[in-house]
Amino acid sequence: MGRRSDHSREEIQAMAITAAAKLVEAEGFQSLTARKVAKAIGYTVGTLYHVFRNFDDLVIHLNARTIDEMAALIQQQIRKKRNPEVRIRVMAEFYVQYATDHPDRWRLVFEHQAPRGLPTPELMKERRDVMFELVAENLRELAPDRIPHEVAHTATALWSGIHGICILALTGKLYLGGAFSMVKLIETLVDSVLNEFRHR
């Protein structure tokens, strides 16, 4: 066969990313392969390599979409709230929610890594700090006279901590059960860091 032009480059890209997302959710990110994605969209691997530089490039595009989806969901939720502290708590709540609802897509964002030595792709750089900046924005509103550096520092510490709880819980490395829950752990962390932020 040859040139079909049923779909443009961009369409094939989008189809591939969508198919990859579904495969990851259905079978886990560890068993995502280029051949499966190609088959799912009715093309062969070759076409995939015509549209993505390599398999990592496909994964990076999928991860970018995952981050965009998650950020959109979270921003939609905090738009309903006026109080910056409440907003931060809602952000944490829905971060956990998204991670729990799409564990494999979420883990792929953090556990994928391009081959050693290569620089972080632009697509990821743009999205790396989106959550941190969202937290920092609201911390700033919570205490407008704090110096920016301090705000950014606290935002980083808080959000990294929340992320840690998510990762360990989702990978089964956290004892949960009984009165133990992710939600309560996150609450403790948010309470602690916010109190510390206020009182000094």
Added chain:
Amino acid sequence: MGRRSDHSREEIQAMAITAAAKLVEAEGFQSLTARKVAKAIGYTVGTLYHVFRNFDDLVIHLNARTIDEMAALIQQQIRKKRNPEVRIRVMAEFYVQYATDHPDRWRLVFEHQAPRGLPTPELMKERRDVMFELVAENLRELAPDRIPHEVAHTATALWSGIHGICILALTGKLYLGGAFSMVKLIETLVDSVLNEFRHR
């Protein structure tokens, strides 16, 4: 060739784990393969499968050793300290130290996962909570009259948070530089959680 009996089963296991550790440190955990390990110890893959159930089994043994090494290092450090708060801070400091010194071995512990559906191997179950329990011990000493559940909860929140900072920093997903450092982030988290723990 055939039966050489140069080494016992246990010796070959230990040699393989050591070789795997070196390969991981030298080339990254992503490119660890059974054939490389076999070659490094002067055997073929077949022998490796005679001694481990499969490749995941080898990785699990390596991870167990990594956790043991790290825990030993940390316990050795806190033995020098009497104050439980100081001990917790030293634990955090050396956790970061180990992760930074052996990034690929450390990441392998947390990013490896046995094929979907299989239960957590005993080898890992025994080691999963070692750090949490170490923290809880010292929290308990810090506030002997708190109920055990509360202590365990705080220990989990604190250590997950520290872990989150480590993971994000080591995978290049954290803005560091200038006055930003892992050590300072960790300090903030420890301060926050310990203060919260004391004041309520």
Added chain:
DNA sequence: GGTATAAATTGAACGCCGTTTAATTAAGCG
């Protein structure tokens, strides 16, 4: 409208992976 050009798509190949298995080799024993 036929034809040359350029682009999309394929299928087959490459070297590597984890894993399995039959065949070989050597050690231990009577």
Added chain:
DNA sequence: CGCTTAATTAAACGGCGTTCAATTTATACC
């Protein structure tokens, strides 16, 4: 020394990411 048993190997399998020559088709031009 021959037999048994177990360790070790080499080869094979299917699947992986990746590359590329060959093929097919859409498009631009005369």
